Amino acid sequence: MQFDVAVFWDALFSYPFFKGACITLLLALLAHSVGIALSIPAALALDGPPNPLRMLLRGVLSVFRGAPTLLQLLFVWNALPQFFPIFRETWFTPFFAAWIALSLNEMAYQAEINRAALKALDKGQHAAGHALGLSGWQIFRYVTLPQAARIAIPPTANEFITLLKITSLASVISLQELMAVTSQTVSTTFQFSEYYAVALVYYLVMVYTLTWLQGRLERRLSWDHVSPAAKNVGLVQRTLARMRRI
């Protein structure tokens, strides 16, 4: 077995790999932020008796959920400019295209997570809010949202980790993210294990950092008592469970 440690270290601290990782992380963060921002109103709009508008929204979301992410990326990058001249301008870079495609894709998944979180709340919470004279918006802001957010954190963090890895698909529209950089380097040097190891380290660091943040956020928002012993075990186990999905 060949593993040149020097090559590994050089690549690990090289600018192209670092930049690739930054693009990966930035794309995932931006796409998820937009996805979440769009998914909350979508989830609220979905809740209620069926009407034509709701059916339409459901249909649109099911297309975003049903179509392969790769297809959505290719569609946004190649087909959108054919429909709308505005996408032929120079600002429409692979990064923008990936951002748009992944945001829409993520919104569809996140809407389901949010809908489930909202549904999980006790109906009595609404009744209590109304009985106290709070308005519908105040109930959402101060009663529903904080509780639903706590429920939605673990699946949302899962979603983000999946998204972080799905950004590698954007290499097909020539975005220079982490996997694109890795593949290109490997194709010229044939030192597979060294460069794959570098990519792995970057992905792991990003996922571990996120899992740690998730744990902190969960504890901050939690309202039920958590014993100190359970916290550490939970963090490690959660991370291991995540990694198995790569």
Add this chain to the structure above:
Amino acid sequence: MTTEIIRLDNVGKRYDDFQVLQGINLSVRQGEKIVICGPSGSGKSTLIRCINRLSPHDTGTITVENQDVASKQGSANVRREVGMVFQNFNLFPHLTVLENCTLAPMKVRGIAHAQAEEQALRYLNRVHIGSQAQKKPGQLSGGQQQRVAIARALCMNPKVMLFDEPTSALDPEMVGEVLDVMTELALEGMTMLCVTHEMGFARKVADRVVFMDAGQIVETGAPTEFFEQPKHPRLQAFLSQISH
């Protein structure tokens, strides 16, 4: 003691093909304590939930302080003046006991934070739970949670308090502490409508006891005649059932 505060005229409500309430007439004077009892499914809870518009009624009119609860503005005003305590407490689990009590006064009445906290502590002390102000509801027993729920409602300085089976979800040994608080409240002159099966409480506190069956008010009377000389056969049967 003669000012009418709540009035229900021929109120009816149905869920699909089930008539929950039918021809309900009830007038509540200021300071009056009314206990509503009856078998499950008789419409007791729906009746008091109609008063603050948590359940909209279909026919007839309900007014609280001459405001029609069916109008949007009316229901908003009424909810501000009518406190409610639920069977399952319905405290906000993500907020501390103190925050549960300050949320509505700050957001609905616009009271300043410090003032809202001071008032909340006063009411929490009144229900003997001031020392738990910084805890989350999940850390308290059922009886303590229900007392917090009473304090939370009182923090809006309501003119009327509605109790929807406040002791039904409690362990037997915690029923007393909640009833004590309710009794104290009654003695201070609060107008109260209580759906409850605590007949001891009804005898001691109620000015009038209302018996409901199948969505209708079957019999109404002062506790002594209500319990000693029930007229309607349905009430006689009910009383003999629960006296076991």
